[in-house]
Amino acid sequence: MDAKRLQIIHSHLRSGRKQLVPENTIAKEFRYTIDGAGILTHEQRRFYEENGYLVIKKLIPPNEIEMYRQRFEEISKRQVTIPGMTIMKDVSIAKSEHVEGEKAITKIQDFYNDPVLFSYCHNARIHQYVESITGSNIMAVHSMLINKPPDTGKKTSRHPLHQDLHYFIFRPADQICAAWTAMQRVDRSNGCLVVQPGSHKAGVLKEHGYPQWEGGVNKLYHGILDYEPNAPRVHLIMEEGDTVFFHPLLIHGSGTNVSDGFRKAISCHFASSECHYIKSADTSHSEAEKEVLEVVRRKLGADVDVSWEDVSRWRFRLVKGTRINL
Template sequence: MERGRAYTRLNTLLQHLGGSSAGAVTAHPTSGAAKFQPQQFQYTRDNNVLSLEQRQFYEENGFLVIKNLVSDADIERFRVQFERICREEVKPLGLMLMRDVSIGKSEYVPCEKMVSKVQNFQEDKELFRYCTLPEILKYVECFTGPNIMAMHTMLINKPPDTGKKTSRHPLHQDLHYFPFRPSNNIVCAWTAMEHIDRKNGCLVVFPGTHKGTLKPHDYPQWDAISCHFAASDCKYIDVKGTSQEKIEKEIVDLTHKFYGLETGSLKNVWTWKGRLVKGERISL
């Protein structure tokens, strides 16, 4: 009896409020819920590592600064191994040493002051350890997902310029070198191995250029460790007839010159160089 009277009172009240009966009560979003729309992020994944502010910053600018991520002890180990390589105490398979073009062969002495760059250190266990550091991969996974390939390894050294301005490195877009997509699943981890500023050659980024198209790429007439990572389910593309075709020929020729490999295509070069560092190797 009491339940019947309560139902009648509720029904009367609802009719006063909007003409609905108790049997037709429906839920409506509040004004706040009606306006809420989850932000769609194009470059980062939902894994609770990056803050909302960090994700928004990367979305707009294309880079993040994570300070003190790699320990001083690890950086020192990488430095020691780099110096050993420069002194030719160790010669890892496939590693490419590059020196300042202004230094003549007669002036060359095996030491770190003569070497400007070490590339392709994927077969050097000590340097490649950088690409497998859990603290690095924790952030890489925010961009690639759980299946991660280390595609290109490099340690950059910047000795004092010889006076001929040959130590300068122009702004460029790394995607020109990569025959795989989507580009949203590619990211580089770059770690300074000493204090850097504008005076000694710090990394320079042009904010927002990750969202545009590839710009014309060419070479001018004139210490950090890094690795480019990609999701292992990225797909290779055919670069014939694109702005990357010129670079394909250059890299294929260099691979033949330094390693004696007849790769024939940019895809084959990266298939040879890539290393799985986490998860499962799918298509790269």
């Protein structure tokens, strides 16, 4: 065989060598964010990948924050009634008949039928960041306005360390994202969020339950039962309009409000509509499912035959793109 023919054969072998390596064996730089989606910069993606959260300063303008605040006041004064919405009280005042207005409400959930508050979940400023995590088909799967009260001394205003995936029976977790916006300055004095950076990377949903706190625990405020008390924590000091995005496996909670005022924040969880439901039986979700269905049956009737997936499909709302599975 002449030298020229050998050179040609060698050239073909070299050019074909890349095809011998399957594409899925090549390490990706990013796991938790999507290439070419949303507006996250390279550095922001790296921070989210490493830490499981990302704070965007002044994302929501003051006029929108004031709109949410006024709507909360209207709801607390019973000037408006929103179908399907859940109003929660702190366990320390839950049975009191003498607490009214803002002081009576700890949290509003599921405000998908209120055009004012739900406009937060439709906010394009938020979507442009969420899309980097969920993709372009976005469902709003949970909504809250939190009104953390000044603590009565029983420390019931704190929220135990937990993972939000505990409350969701669909996957994959990496295509779920929370957006949480401070409606005022939030710091350690009024119970800011506290996170364990990088805790999402373990990829494990831990066992949850009610902590054994002397003063009691609010309904559905489940906490991780075997959390590591010495794990590094970061307290998120935020100004009005600042928004934190975080992964559903990130371990987080919030401290006691030792200030004289209420601490307000508005939040929505988003997920790709391409996520799929899982069966909750014999999983760590089973206890949460029981409590969720108890709440639903109190509203709809004790004999109603409904599953957690049914409730989820009913509550979830498409906010961008196409509804596929959820």
